[in-house]
Amino acid sequence: MTSIALDIETREMAADDLDDVLVIEHASFSIPWSRNIFLGEIETSFCHSLVALVKGRIVGYICFAIVCDEIHLRNIAVHRQWKRRGVASALLSRMVAVSSSEKARYGTLEVRKSNTAALNLYKKFGFVVEGIRPAYYSETREDALIMWADFGS
Template structure:
């Protein structure tokens, strides 16, 4: 058991699957609790019906505990959104979703992955670093709600063992906190 008596999220105890329109209420509840300017229902719906986008939900039993949205274009995966419900943070859900994205990206022929992240989101920056992402640039005043810059991060998936092996220990190690 971990924080608040909730267990760690592990593949053996949870599931990651494609997001459907039936998941949107739960996804929106998580999104709205996490962001000052959340994505709208229509934004998520358009992601679901755009061929280049892959949208996944992490479940614990029947509860949606997190989700990821990424696009696959030519040889790149672009992480557009990854969010975990407040009760489930620091339990390995984001790690599992990121691992899932890299696995799918590699299966589809992606060589690189990219994302933008707020510099103030140090937990996410550290997670991305552990998955081989490096800061390659800055988008000034990228976030309209606060005017905060965005760090641009890239990973070369050919050099990332997390995506290739698929072993739980490669992304959870002995201490699954994120």
């Protein structure tokens, strides 16, 4: 099957987006973030939250925080109907662009060891596994891999 390239827009997340964001969040994670957590991200000055839209419909989002010269990727998810169409890549590209404008050279994140889709995605953006947090995810005691990227190299 040939997939047609999507016209993906990105913009800052607003409180009015949260009904749509929470549908994707609940479908994506066993322990989803609450509305209040997203509201906190939107309202915190060093946090950035973006949504991706296709034809005006929210199809994914990303949340990251910038502290000194580091970006911490805190959350990213894509609606199941729009996966593997470049939505997460568009969101990560925006994050990398923000890192450049904010002079944040390094990126870091935690990812479940078994999350092949996310691991492959992050590797495409230059993240490498630098450490492990044993049994980091409380519900399954799965390890988290700690990944870092040097956007300045």
